[in-house]
Structures are given as C-alpha cells and as structure tokens.
Amino acid sequence: GNWSRLAAQQALTQDELLRFDTTGNVSLIHITDIHAHLRPVHFREPSINLGVGEARGLPPHITGADYRRMYGLDDGSPLAYALTHDDFAALARTYGRIGGLDRAATVVKAIRADRPDALLLDGGDTWQGSYTALRTDGRDVIRAMNLLGVEAMTSHWEFTLGIDRVTEIVENELDFPFLGANIFDTEWDERAYEPYRFFERGGVKIAVIGQAFPYLPIANPSWMFPGLSFGVREENIAELVQEVRDQGAGLVVLLSHNGFDVDRKLAGNVPGIDVILTGHTHDALPEPVIVGKTLLIASGSHGKFLTRLDLDVQDGAVKGFAHKLIPLFSDVIAPDPEMAALIAEERAPYESELTEVLGQTDSLLYRRGNFNGTWDDLICQALLEEREADIALSPGFRWGASVLPGADITREDLFSVTSMSYPSAYRSEMTGEMLHAILEDVADNLFNPDPYYQQGGDMVRVGGMGYRIDVTQPMGSRITEMTLLKTGEKLDPAKSYVVSGWASVNEETEGPAIWDVVESHIRRLGTVTLEPNTSVDVIGG
Amino acid sequence: MATGVKPRVRAPKTATPGEVVVLKTLISHPMESGQRRDSDGNIIPRSIINRFTCTYGGETVIEMELHGAISTNPYIEFEAKVPASGEFVFTWYDDDGDVYEERAEVTVA
Amino acid sequence: AVAAGLTPFMASAKKYDDALAEFTGGAEVIDGEIELTTPEIAENGNTVPVSVAAPGAAMIAIFADGNPEAEVAVFTFGPLAGSQAASTRIRLAQTQNVIAVAQMGDGSFRRVAREVKVTIGGCGG
Numbered sequence A: 001g002n003w004s005r006l007a008a009q010q011a012l013t014q015d016e017l018l019r020f021d022t023t024g025n026v027s028l029i030h031i032t033d034i035h036a037h038l039r040p041v042h043f044r045e046p047s048i049n050l051g052v053g054e055a056r057g058l059p060p061h062i063t064g065a066d067y068r069r070m071y072g073l074d075d076g077s078p079l080a081y082a083l084t085h086d087d088f089a090a091l092a093r094t095y096g097r098i099g100g101l102d103r104a105a106t107v108v109k110a111i112r113a114d115r116p117d118a119l120l121l122d123g124g125d126t127w128q129g130s131y132t133a134l135r136t137d138g139r140d141v142i143r144a145m146n147l148l149g150v151e152a153m154t155s156h157w158e159f160t161l162g163i164d165r166v167t168e169i170v171e172n173e174l175d176f177p178f179l180g181a182n183i184f185d186t187e188w189d190e191r192a193y194e195p196y197r198f199f200e201r202g203g204v205k206i207a208v209i210g211q212a213f214p215y216l217p218i219a220n221p222s223w224m225f226p227g228l229s230f231g232v233r234e235e236n237i238a239e240l241v242q243e244v245r246d247q248g249a250g251l252v253v254l255l256s257h258n259g260f261d262v263d264r265k266l267a268g269n270v271p272g273i274d275v276i277l278t279g280h281t282h283d284a285l286p287e288p289v290i291v292g293k294t295l296l297i298a299s300g301s302h303g304k305f306l307t308r309l310d311l312d313v314q315d316g317a318v319k320g321f322a323h324k325l326i327p328l329f330s331d332v333i334a335p336d337p338e339m340a341a342l343i344a345e346e347r348a349p350y351e352s353e354l355t356e357v358l359g360q361t362d363s364l365l366y367r368r369g370n371f372n373g374t375w376d377d378l379i380c381q382a383l384l385e386e387r388e389a390d391i392a393l394s395p396g397f398r399w400g401a402s403v404l405p406g407a408d409i410t411r412e413d414l415f416s417v418t419s420m421s422y423p424s425a426y427r428s429e430m431t432g433e434m435l436h437a438i439l440e441d442v443a444d445n446l447f448n449p450d451p452y453y454q455q456g457g458d459m460v461r462v463g464g465m466g467y468r469i470d471v472t473q474p475m476g477s478r479i480t481e482m483t484l485l486k487t488g489e490k491l492d493p494a495k496s497y498v499v500s501g502w503a504s505v506n507e508e509t510e511g512p513a514i515w516d517v518v519e520s521h522i523r524r525l526g527t528v529t530l531e532p533n534t535s536v537d538v539i540g541g
Numbered sequence B: 001m002a003t004g005v006k007p008r009v010r011a012p013k014t015a016t017p018g019e020v021v022v023l024k025t026l027i028s029h030p031m032e033s034g035q036r037r038d039s040d041g042n043i044i045p046r047s048i049i050n051r052f053t054c055t056y057g058g059e060t061v062i063e064m065e066l067h068g069a070i071s072t073n074p075y076i077e078f079e080a081k082v083p084a085s086g087e088f089v090f091t092w093y094d095d096d097g098d099v100y101e102e103r104a105e106v107t108v109a
Numbered sequence C: 001a002v003a004a005g006l007t008p009f010m011a012s013a014k015k016y017d018d019a020l021a022e023f024t025g026g027a028e029v030i031d032g033e034i035e036l037t038t039p040e041i042a043e044n045g046n047t048v049p050v051s052v053a054a055p056g057a058a059m060i061a062i063f064a065d066g067n068p069e070a071e072v073a074v075f076t077f078g079p080l081a082g083s084q085a086a087s088t089r090i091r092l093a094q095t096q097n098v099i100a101v102a103q104m105g106d107g108s109f110r111r112v113a114r115e116v117k118v119t120i121g122g123c124g125g
Ligand SMILES: [Mn+2]
Pocket: A033, A035, A124, A125, A280, A281, A282, A301, A398, A399, C125
C-alpha cells in the first residue's frame, strides 16, 4: 500500500491487460495447472529450467535475464515480475499477487463479450493442490470450473483423488467432458474416456482431442486408479487426427498434459494438429512456439495466466492468428462477484484453519526450479529433524506457491506445497547404492535427451546430502560425489542410511502426514531462515 | 499346476463377407516363468501356457508360441478374415498337458 | 503334466544372439520395414503391451535382450490371418530392447528394436 505500488498499478489497467486485436473467426481460451489455487498467489517462476538434447536453450528452457531479453521485457516491469524470478520479493510488493479464479472469470467474461462463442479449455492438474480441495475432495474447484464456463478438460493429478471419486465427478458433477484419448483399460485395451469432442464455433468445426499425462501410473500411485493405462501413444494421436479430419474438422486442437518438450516432439512427428495447448511442465510463454504448422501454447500455472488465441480458420487451414498470455494481476483486474461469492462460500467452513499462522519466514519460500527451492529445503529440514533421519527426500513437484520474506506462514501456505492424497512421511533404511539408483532414475526422467522419456517433474529434492550432477551424461553416469553433509564423507554404496521422505507411490507407506511434520517444525522454529542451498553442483546446464 | 484357468474371448457376432475382424483373447493363468525363486532360493518350476492357436472353419488364423516372459493372464490380439459364416476355435495349451478351448460363432451376411 | 523340479526349460533359456540365430538359421537380417509398438516407459514391468506388424510376413518372433530368457513369443500367420500383426503383453526384468524379427514370405528376415525403460518412478509433478 505504498506510493510506488500505487504508481506501478496505475500504469497497469484492466483495459490494457484485456486489450486485444480481435482476429479471425475463432477464439480459444486456455488455462492449465491451477492446482486448485482459487485465490491469487505469489508464485516465483524458476531460476533454473534446463533443456537437454535438441531443447537445450530453447523456450521454455530460458530463465531470468535471458528470458527477458528473448521476449523484450524490461527489468522490473510487470511482465518481468510475472514471468521471471529476479527481484521476486521486491517486485511482488510492487505488483501484488497474480491469479484467482474470480479474476479469471472477469477476463473470460470480457473475452466472451467480445467473442461470445470463445472456447474455454482446461489442461488439467486442476482438482489437487490446496487445503480446501483436499478437504472437499475437489468439490470447491469443480464448482468453480463449472461456473467459469470450462468446455472441456484433460487430466493428471485428478486421478490421485482415486478412481471412484473421479468417476463420480465425471458422471455427476462436471458440466463438461473429461477428455483422455490416451487412457485405455489394461484388460481389453479399450478406451476408458472420451478421446475428443467437436465444437462448432465461428462457422468452424473444431475438434478438441484430450491427452492426459502419459506417465500417471509411474509418477503417481497406480493403486489409486487400477486398471488404467496411459502413455504418449503417438500413433494413437495420429490416428485420431486423421479420424477427426475425416469427420470434417476444420481446426484440430490437442488439449495436452504431455509437458512442453513432449508436445514439441509430438508436433514435429504428427502432422495435422493446428494448436497444442500444452500443460504439466508449468511453463508460461508470451508467444507461441511454432513447429511446422502447429502453434504450441504454454499458459503457466497456479491460475496466474489465461491465454487468448484468436484464429482465422478458412477451408480447414489457419490463415492467421493473434495471441496474448494475459497475466491476472489481482490488484488490477476486478474480481467477478459471482465467482468471488462461490469461492468465499467454499472457503467459509475452513477459514480459521486456512488462516491460522504457523510461524514466520525471513526468507522467500519458493519451490519451482530443477533443483531444491527454499520450500523444499524447509520440508527436507523438517524431515531430517522431526523424523531423525540422515537423509531426506522430497519429490520434485512443480506445484506450490511462494511466501514472501517477512510474511506469516499460514496453514493455507503449507498446504499449497504439500496437499495431496498420499502424504505419509516414511522413515526407512536405504543403502548408498539404492540412493544413487534413485537419483539416477529421477535425473533420467528429467534429463533424458529424448522428450518421450521425460516425465516432466523437477529433480527430487535432497536434505542432509550433497551431490554433483552432469545433466549431459547418460543414465547411470550423471550423479557423482554423493556426500553426507553432517560428516562430509562420501556415501558408501554398501552402507545403510536412515532416509525420510514423503509422497511414496507404494500403497503400504506409513508415517505421519507431511504437513504435520512440517507444521511441527515451523512451530518449533518460530521464524524460518533459509540460507542459499549449495549442496547440489550442476554441470552441463 | 495351474488352477482356475478361464479363457475369455471378444469376437464380433456378425460380419460382412471377407471382412477383417479384430479378435481379443485373455486367459487367466499365473504364467510362472521358471525364472523366479521361492523364499528358500529354489527355482519355482515353470508352468505356463506354451502354445495358442486360432482357427476359423478349420483353417488356421494364427498360431503362437509363448515363453515365460509372457505376462500373467496372457492377452493376445490379432485379426482374422471371415469369408463366410463359421466358428472360431481358440485353443490354449498348458505345460501341465491341459488344453483349454473357447469358441465363437460368426454370422456372415 | 510335466513333473516339478525338472530343468529342461531352464536348460533351454537362451540369450538373444542364440535365440535369434535359432529363429533365422543364421540368415542375414535387414533392419527396418516392420512395425513394433511399445510404450517408451513401462507402466508396469510385469505387463508391457507390445504390438508387431509386418505385412507379408509368415512368422514374427519377439525377443527381449535383457531378460534371462530372451525368447518371448513367435506368431505364425495362417491363410485366414486378417493381417500379419498381433499384440500381447510381456514381462521385462529391466530397461532393455524389445526386438521383433519377421520372416517374410520370400524367406528373408527383417528386424526392428525399441528400447523400453523400466523405471522405479514415483517423483513426477
Ligand atoms: Mn501441474
């Protein structure tokens, strides 16, 4: 509420954020990976987001000053704040929080006032990631997405609500189709979900094909959705593109949760897709990436952005387009009263739990980035100390909002980085050899030069241990110099260490919920201070 | 020796003359590979379905030789030409000498 | 029934090179021109879907070069085969190549290999 903040916000107006050069006959609106964040967030974009193989140095694998230079963003500008990591805390005080489905609703209504039949599509990772979504089994988000006017979605973390709940939602609660062209049953190998839906807009027959996250049964607990098989299934997509073209589709849109690099490869291998609305890897790009004739759109995460894409479609071909990644500056865009009321209603029963202060932080707490963020360091410290372990492991999730230095840490903040359905914090013994195998396995899921072998998470976070990683090496040779920090000794492959972690995909995992472990730790510390983490030495980045 | 072995088949009931149809088969069977050891370290003897055949009207559609790497509850999918009305005969041969059979009639019109 | 404890099957467990040589009789094998569809990463190493297609083939063999026994299956197509194609599900003990080798109608052999990764997984986002 100081002068500079007012000045900065005066330079930004809702009209300016919504200004758009209406083009052609079709408008698409894309939102993805909100992870149940219904309210505006601080979310620091990554400082490290390495590309490997052919993707090295290409968007979205650029950060910070390189990103600002590539897209012509001034240092300290609103878009620099929304899209890059530098000076995050200071800029956050200037520009405020971004996102909130009530602001998204205002923008959607404005776009639909301009183009009444604009098609709104949700890329998935929608029903998981907040305290209220956990407590309501996703109901709060589902009601909000229905009200927002979403017309189709695809999925990933949705399935961690368990197959029975997913079925109940898809059959009874969702007002729009839940598309998954790459989901098959494991018994008879038949489609388990609707693969695509046609929409008539602006005189164009639009086919929207949904592609769920290909590696669900590997990255998440398959026992929660038994009997389903996923995969990239490139040949399946190629067949469906042909099928919808044969049925007269003038525009083919892939609503994808593949991750950006997988979609870039897919666009190069499968002709005939006009637009891929990408998701899963949480990238936000102010311009489309064009592969052949395919536009790849990356709309960020946590509800920070909507993309509007206008297309001029004539005779089954895209003749022109206009694109805007719209940052939802929450102090600039007026909340939509109807959506604000729905969110308030869903939050009301939990308000005291959500706003309870667990402690304070002196440091910026963030997660996103290929290696440990400060939130992860705090979680790993909690695991080491509260669970009395030598080494802590925390998954490389890309979801979880940031907390500014000097701020309270509320329960809502903690659940933003921990809320999910398999939170048990295990404590077990692992040999140095096993730990090496785990790090190599996860590193290959992230840094395999062939995108179809990438699962789109970040590197597993470690506490109590340092290591060196050469991302350019093949699997088995990336991780060296694994060191136990408390003694400074190299890990012995044959020796056993006490390891604590969470989010195991194994059904029998036992232990307290991670949020209880971290809450105890924060309460004990009172005020959290995190030094920069120097325990991971990255080569080849 | 395998117990509770149950074959299942998905085949169309009708077809046009000469149509190529998709056939899917499953048979519940542990397919003990002969590569696993029990808790005492002894090899668990192999017990698998080692051969599968499908005929239509007495003529061969496909034959398959199966080894220990075929998964539990073997799944086999393939295509057949259906020249005229007739009957598919699906046959699975177990290591233990048992033979399992399933039939599916197709009316061609 | 075959008595338990006998070892003829273990004795016949062949590595890939030997299994291939037995299938081809040592004939030359040309790479390409047949299709093999596998997942890039196995969702479950105990049941990995595999599809092969080789128009004009008489037989197609599937091998897994990192399994203790490399032979997986051999399909022989009869006069009423609707296509020279089949699908099944296989076990892979570790990351390895799945290899399909087809004996074509003219007696020549064609081969295609695809790596399938068997991962411990569990840390996606
Ligand atoms: Mn996500």
